[in-house]
Amino acid sequence: MKQKQKSLLIATLLAAALAAGGCATQDPRAGAPAAQSAVQPLAQGRWDAFNRARIDALIAAHGKGSPGYDARKPPYAVFDWDNTSIFLDIEEAVLVYQLQNLRFGATPQQLDTAIRLNIPHKAFNAPFNNAAGQPVDIDKVAPDIIESYTWLYRNYSGLKGSQSLEQVKASPHYQNFVAKMRYLYEAIGDSFDHAVAYPWVTYHFAGMTEAQVRSLTADTVAWQLGQPIEKVRWTSPAALPGRAGVVSVNWKNGLRLVPEMQDLYARMRAAGFDVWVCSASFVDVVKEISSNPAYGYNNPADRVLAMELERDAQGVIQPEFRRGYAQTQGKGKTQTIERFLVSRYGYGPVFVAGDSEGDQNMMQDFADTRAVLIVNRLRASDIGKLSGVAVQTYGKADAKYLLQGRDDNAGVFVASQAHTPLGAKEGKLLK
Template sequence: MTRLSPTRRLQAAAVAAAAIAAGTLVAAAPAAQAARPGAHCTTPKLAAGWYGDNQARLQQLIDRYGSCNPYRPGREKPVAVFDWDNTVVKNDVGDATMFWLLRNGKIRQPAGGDWTTTSRYLTPAAAQALATACGPLARPGAPLPTGTPAGAPCADELNAVYGTAATRTGAAAFAGWDHRTIEPAYAWLPQLTQGWTASEVRGFAAAARTENLAAPVGTKQQVGTTTATGWVRYYDQQRDLVKGLQKAGFDVWISSASPQPVVEVWAQGVGVKADHVIGIRNTTRNGKLTAHLQGCGSVKDGADTMITYIDGKRCWINKAVFGVRGPAAEKVQPASRRQVFAAGDSDTDISFLRDATALRLVVNRNKNELMCRAYDNSDGKWIVNPMFIEPKKQKTSPYPCSTTGYTDHDGTAGPVRRGDTSVIPDQTDSVFQN
């Protein structure tokens, strides 16, 4: 303990007395106050395994915004938001669930055998292809036997529409959507869970989770007559980061374009509870999920035009985390009502990443708009890390930031622009592992 000289003690006492007289210092704080929670807390330290100085930058975030620095009774917790698929885990838990549903025959024949009731964006060509492959297999409302040899063509058609946004013959499966608020193929998975309860879907997701975590890295599984990825892993570094942020007093959320019940199951593995998960949310009828989706901002329930995707993620975070209602939820909020930290891996995450006020972590999967903004790093708040498992090699050509890196609402490509509308020049991929 540092000791003051008698002279310094007298000087300090005089300064304190003057401050008390001026009303700027409270005299003789009670012993109970001195022992308040957080007064002598220990800031969590992150484990190793990060690229470059990323661990140090993340630790600085925790040190600056954590509950130990400084302790302020009653203050709002700083918010951190993570994307899920390929950000916190390797591979896609929505895909893992879809493949499980197909292998186990859990997708229902739509009402009247009309597949357009499953998505407002489904094209006539896709609806006809699905009706041809699946129509004879089950009555309306009954599960399709997609895990049997007889149901394999139906499984293949469903998997093609979901995975490639096209039929097996190559016809476009979806049309007419806003490319900044929804991805119809992503939305189609929760829509295909119609007729089940949320609890039942959580059970399906839990079964898929058990299989995919037990399967060796690189496993392929049979789905219909084709093969698909059959494994998922949590990233140790991200699990440690989530745990560290929580211990430091951050309010940690997950925002994902996978179905709500599915992400709820997986998020438990990093200590995030269901009430802090924002996935694609179905509407319900009589306790069962429908093929319609909950809305956000100016979008009403059942309109099926906005999910947790690009600008839709911003809206849903503003609504679920910060309590913003109505059209205002679609707008960028004041800094005091935004997350201080965000993490993502794809162009689907760009809006909520840009909203983060202190630090933005990007897992490099070579996505054009995201990497253009991250490498441009115009405000110094972006950090890039290679994928923690099977990282991608360096992209050989520059990112086309100045020409086609941005996808507009109608799907047209254009240059990526900064907040001041200036165009970001093409960027070289510089964070990778050989």
């Protein structure tokens, strides 16, 4: 039987089971009957039908109308943001928009400090050798970046100069700066631990305020939604080889909002769940895209846990990770949830959603979690093992891990567990 037909059959049987016995559902925590919630079920959208039925059952079992529901102690859900709540990564998109439009608040000296902060003095992994095949490290590429940024800083009217953006874009310094900055981001992420790579990209907000970061994010989203979904390649100019030489970088463009996740946020809130976001992107960036009504998620800005930086007395962002805070990736997500949510509610999240290794800890670490949604990106490591569990338990009424398929060619969910990578024609369940 084809996957989609099988999904529909399983969902139909599950729905029938839920409806059995009049208006009662089964509470998966205690096995006790629970009054069916009056909250509307999820829109069909492009959900895998079994996943949608399982989430509807969870909402009915724990939300308003269920015997155990207490508005003073509501259930809560925790969502990752990038590649879970949206298609692609908002932090990466903001970096590209920031580079293309030179939306920076840092002086050359401040930027030099930011791009070097905590980066090991050793060569990047071999895929990030320069065009001549020579290894590159931070001590080679940082001087090239700062040399070009200094020229832009002194000449661009949006910084300290008098030339228009179009005029400075005609200089090789512009392409050298943007290409090597974007290259450096990828090289760090590929070569070093997440604890080094994740906060690095946030330091480029140094010298800005929350309002400026949120405005930058809004401009980024407006731009990205009009971009095609495709791979983009930037190469630094041969006219300015510098110490690093000519380097190139590729990434995916075309961020998209996800209607199914917008609907899930809304349905959970309507059912009396508190909905939280826990993201490895910068907090002000996530606050804007998750709370701005224009983007359809409508989650309160104070329900965001994300990467934090120090700020001065005027609220100006500093290139320093906020002291006393955990990085919101990997084990840091669990620590952050324990600090700010478990201490507040007295229990863990009933539902968790994510897509990557950075989410696997919060998916497994809380005994109160009844369902975990994994957006399938064909990842390996422990998240791959959890995806395997989702495949093995597919169709079972007590399945905890739910694997949701996606087609990267269109930036949309698909009605199965399979993931179709960009450029591929067929989907796969597991890596």
